[in-house]
Amino acid sequence: MGIATLLGRPQGFFIPYRYAAHVRQAETSRPDSEIARRFAAKEPAFAAWLAALAPFAAEFARIGTAPPPAPRWEQDWFPRLDGAMAWAMVAIHKPAQIIEIGSGHSTRFLAHAAARHSPATEITTIDPAPRAKLAGLPITRLTMRLQDALREKTAPLFEELGPGDILFIDSSHILMPGTDVDLLLNQIVPVLAEGVLVHVHDIFLPDPYPAAWHWRGYNEQQALAPLILCGAFDPLFSSHYVQSRMGAALAQSAACTLPLPAGAYETSLWLRKTAR
DSSP states (O other): OHHHHHTTOOSSOOOOOTTGGGOOOOOSOOTTSHHHHHHHHTHHHHHHHHHTTGGGHHHHHHOOSOOTTSOOSSOSSSOHHHHHHHHHHHHHHOOSEEEEESOSHHHHHHHHHHHHHOTTOEEEEEOSSOOSOOTTSSOEEEOSOHHHHHHTTOSOOGGGOOTTOEEEEOSOOOOSTTSHHHHIIIIIGGGOOTTOEEEESSOOTTSOOOGGGGGGOOOHHHHHHHHHHTTSEEEEEEHHHHHHHOHHHHHTSTTTTSOOOTTOOOOOEEEEEOOO
């Protein structure tokens, strides 16, 4: 891939940086960082959302190993806390619209939660290469890149999302000019109304991405941190933070008995837009 990119057939990004040898690799967390302090201050709110899972414990228990498009816990793409919190967010907020960038196991949780608790919710997914079987779900599927959907004006109007509606992001995780993350953070997120819920997956803040993922070049969460720190978004819940730092609260929640495959990362970050 690297050679192909250098030869003019782009398969990724190569960024020259003369001081790269002096950059400290972020392999460990910094508990003194501002984003770590911000999340620590939100622990009571995170605990409240854990407690909010309790009314859905019986529903979670009925999620088993049914074939697609039913949700299931025995997978590591959108595991335990991620699936449970997505279910609760839909059930509690009853959004009029959910726009999902990407699709998969998360779509199954969102659609089944909506069918049970918010049947009027309209779900639209934008995914150029959907891999999960979603046939039969009451959703609108746009099988195209976000860039193309915006250019052809086939995408929903993001500025029409209202308080309690959800923009659900699980995209390429690469912020470079013209990527989907660039469009999301610099064109779409700024026009969202106050009160819109934004979910972003594969977020490990305040920790770095896992060392095993270094080759992927993910950098999305570096762009999310300043959006949170400047007050534009209020953190509602972080699966990674709760799993890694709030073990006692997690052990008392309805999520504690749900199956979690070995090695699965729980990485949902839920935010509420607070400023425009």
